[in-house]
Amino acid sequence: MIYGLETRMWKAARDGDKSEFEKLVSPDAVMVCGGYRCSGTEYSEFISDFGIAAFEISDFETVLETENTVQVHYIVKTTADSSENADLAGMFHVTSTWENVAGKWTLVFNMDSRIMR
Numbered sequence: 001m002i003y004g005l006e007t008r009m010w011k012a013a014r015d016g017d018k019s020e021f022e023k024l025v026s027p028d029a030v031m032v033c034g035g036y037r038c039s040g041t042e043y044s045e046f047i048s049d050f051g052i053a054a055f056e057i058s059d060f061e062t063v064l065e066t067e068n069t070v071q072v073h074y075i076v077k078t079t080a081d082s083s084e085n086a087d088l089a090g091m092f093h094v095t096s097t098w099e100n101v102a103g104k105w106t107l108v109f110n111m112d113s114r115i116m117r
Helices: 002-015 018-024 040-044 083-088
Strands: 025-033 036-039 052-065 069-080 090-101 104-114
Touching: 002 018, 002 052, 002 069, 002 090, 002 104, 018 025, 018 040, 025 040, 036 040, 069 083, 069 104
Parallel strands: 025 104
Antiparallel strands: 025 036, 052 069, 069 090, 090 104
């Protein structure tokens, strides 16, 4: 189930779908991406210009699972949609934490780190 939510979040980012992204990510979520920290609300403001053309999730694993909290780790490979967004292309370790509040799963933490090869 969380894999499906992560995939929906990446599809929303790829498609620049701010509305769908906001359905999945808590406004107060802690987002640490590319060395930058912001809230879910702040991150959603640049989703419409995110700049990836494709993504592929692999090595998906559940790190922690309780009734109301799930933390996952995986690798995502991204392709940029233009040369201006080339810094968004590559392979990244990603960890996300999802919280179930009143039957709805919402992302509350997300962090990525570029894989150096």
